[in-house]
Amino acid sequence: xxxxxxxxxxxxxxxLHWLLSNLVEExxxxxxxxxxxxxxLMLLSSDPGLAVAMEGGQRQDGPRGSxxxxxxxxxxxxxxxxxxxxxxxxxxxxxxxVAMEEGSVFVMSISDGSLLGVHATADCDMSVVAYHMALxxxxxxxxxxxxxxxxxxxxxxxxx
Numbered sequence: 464x465x466x467x468x469x470x471x472x473x474x475x476x477x478x479l480h481w482l483l484s485n486l487v488e489e490x491x492x493x494x495x496x497x498x499x500x501x502x503x504l505m506l507l508s509s510d511p512g513l514a515v516a517m518e519g520g521q522r523q524d525g526p527r528g529s530x531x532x533x534x535x536x537x538x539x540x541x542x543x544x545x546x547x548x549x550x551x552x553x554x555x556x557x558x559x560x561v562a563m564e565e566g567s568v569f570v571m572s573i574s575d576g577s578l579l580g581v582h583a584t585a586d587c588d589m590s591v592v593a594y595h596m597a598l599x600x601x602x603x604x605x606x607x608x609x610x611x612x613x614x615x616x617x618x619x620x621x622x623x
Contacts, residue, residue, distance in 0.1 A: 492587030501576030505534035506615040537580030574604035
């Protein structure tokens with residue numbers, strides 16, 4: 464994984480980038496990770512330019528499940544599960560997991576309404592992935608202020 468540039472970012476933003484990179488590098492089977500704001504915008508990504516890189520107006524080939532694609536999926540899954548929880552009067556959604564033949568997608572709520580999404584291999588240890596996601600959420604949740612979210616959005620826009 465190529466780490467996104469953190470030059471010029473605040474200490475809090477750099478720490479979140481480090482936590483995200485650490486999640487991808489340290490947890491076996493994790494392909495990509497993204498943080499999506501409550502309004503569906505990607506705030507952090509393990510590979511911000513992969514799926515949005517353009518060449519001659521065409522999207523360049525990249526592995527399926529890259530972070531930009533993952534952000535769209537996470538936003539949709541988050542919206543669907545929040546709606547389902549309301550209909551079922553189930554309270555807030557804490558986490559969602561989609562197990563597929565060739566991979567897994569995990570979505571976990573962050574305290575500010577943002578979502579953490581992980582794309583992993585089908586044979587990953589789901590409990591290990593969920594544990595490390597919970598660690599990220601616990602560390603990131605209290606620092607995702609409106610100012611930091613704005614800074615992260617701007618850094619994602621400049622990376623594209």
